[in-house]
Amino acid sequence: MSGSTDVEAAVQEVARRARAAATELAVATRAVKDAALAGMAEALLRSNADVLAANVRDVSAAQAAGTPEAIIDRLRLDESRVAAMAEGLRDVAGLPDPVGEVVRGSNLANGLELRQVRVPFGVVGIIYEARPNVTADAAGICLKSGNAVLLRGSSSAAHSNAAIVEVLRAAAEAAGLPADVVQLVTGEGHEPAKALMRARGLVDVLIPRGGAGLIRSVVEESTVPVIETGVGNCHVYVDRDADLAHAVAIVLNAKTHRPSVCNAAESLLVHADVAEQFLPLVVPALQEAGVTIHGDRAFQEYDGVAAVTDEDYEREYLSLDIAACVVPDLDAALGHIRRFSSGHTEAIVTGSQAAARRFTAEVDSAAVLVNASTRFTDGGELGFGAEIGISTQKLHARGPMGLPEMTSTKYVVTGDGHLR
Numbered sequence: 001m002s003g004s005t006d007v008e009a010a011v012q013e014v015a016r017r018a019r020a021a022a023t024e025l026a027v028a029t030r031a032v033k034d035a036a037l038a039g040m041a042e043a044l045l046r047s048n049a050d051v052l053a054a055n056v057r058d059v060s061a062a063q064a065a066g067t068p069e070a071i072i073d074r075l076r077l078d079e080s081r082v083a084a085m086a087e088g089l090r091d092v093a094g095l096p097d098p099v100g101e102v103v104r105g106s107n108l109a110n111g112l113e114l115r116q117v118r119v120p121f122g123v124v125g126i127i128y129e130a131r132p133n134v135t136a137d138a139a140g141i142c143l144k145s146g147n148a149v150l151l152r153g154s155s156s157a158a159h160s161n162a163a164i165v166e167v168l169r170a171a172a173e174a175a176g177l178p179a180d181v182v183q184l185v186t187g188e189g190h191e192p193a194k195a196l197m198r199a200r201g202l203v204d205v206l207i208p209r210g211g212a213g214l215i216r217s218v219v220e221e222s223t224v225p226v227i228e229t230g231v232g233n234c235h236v237y238v239d240r241d242a243d244l245a246h247a248v249a250i251v252l253n254a255k256t257h258r259p260s261v262c263n264a265a266e267s268l269l270v271h272a273d274v275a276e277q278f279l280p281l282v283v284p285a286l287q288e289a290g291v292t293i294h295g296d297r298a299f300q301e302y303d304g305v306a307a308v309t310d311e312d313y314e315r316e317y318l319s320l321d322i323a324a325c326v327v328p329d330l331d332a333a334l335g336h337i338r339r340f341s342s343g344h345t346e347a348i349v350t351g352s353q354a355a356a357r358r359f360t361a362e363v364d365s366a367a368v369l370v371n372a373s374t375r376f377t378d379g380g381e382l383g384f385g386a387e388i389g390i391s392t393q394k395l396h397a398r399g400p401m402g403l404p405e406m407t408s409t410k411y412v413v414t415g416d417g418h419l420r
Helices: 003-027 030-046 048-064 069-075 080-091 133-145 155-174 192-199 212-221 244-256 272-288 309-314 328-338 353-362
Strands: 102-107 111-121 123-128 148-152 182-184 205-209 235-236 265-271 292-295 321-327 345-349 367-368 407-414
Touching: 003 123, 003 148, 003 182, 003 192, 030 048, 030 080, 030 133, 030 155, 048 069, 048 080, 048 155, 069 155, 080 133, 102 272, 123 212, 123 292, 123 328, 133 155, 133 182, 148 192, 155 182, 192 212, 205 212, 235 244, 235 272, 235 328, 244 265, 244 272, 244 345, 265 272, 265 328, 265 345, 272 292, 272 345, 309 321, 309 328, 321 328, 328 353, 353 367
Parallel strands: 123 148, 123 205, 148 182, 235 265, 235 345, 265 321, 292 321, 345 367
Antiparallel strands: 102 111, 111 407
């Protein structure tokens, strides 16, 4: 057999094992699933040294290869990040089990009892880049929602992902579940991911997490249904009625709290009526935090501000860079967002209820925030527990994808000898 055929066969075998495991997981009680999640959390903490040692190998290799610091930040683990992974698993264990939830139900006029109930997808494939914390997050959410998961991480995190999955599999098995509810799709190059994309009938849904290139490739090439997670060209618009002190704090948090993630702000829009007062506050604050501003003429009045281009307005920087401009009014801000937004998250800072209502009604993004940082578009921050990703599509799921979004539904119809 050719190499590509070998890879295809190997991925299909992993998927078959996942489907067998999913059959058992689908009927597992909440108590069993929660015990497995708690066991996974404890096991991660116990194996902290092994996981970090594996991560050091990945980070060292990335640094030697000249990988940008923004990507290395996503790749790097430390004790606090491992602890956060464990806490995420515990958070998911504490959430209601979506499986079996009745979405709607009624007694029909003919006496039939109708219920629409949540059920697992079955086998979920995740193709993702760099971030090894996704390994634990995805495994936890998929397990709680009754899905077996096939994880295809990037080669840059291969050692980290292998160490984490080894821990998770052992903990699942110790709790009485099949170890194959969590599996890595291994192998070098792009072919294993492509084989996963072609595993229609064995994999029920595929979720890409990463840059625009990865997401586009999965959406365009996959024969497995895809839930599209999008890049985050997120905007903060400072309205003329904004509290300027709040606005500076929100912009700084949105841009600098963790610039390498998808809910970090990448664009700043300022109403012309407050530009004269606001720019002297926000420009030095951003520059002091190490941010490079790519600005229009109003921003270029300040030293160190680079000229902005349409390409800058379109970029997801994932770094300490921000595109910025002054807009004449709310209409112009909305037009700019419609043109350049990736549909992820936009925020308005304003004291005007009318402006806030218009902004939330007219902005077509997965999340719209009023007087709050874009960094709140996150499953954990919104009370969903760890998330699979932020969906920017409009079918099935949109925004942070927690447990309910990782299920489908089926209709259960109960009769008493009914005939049509």
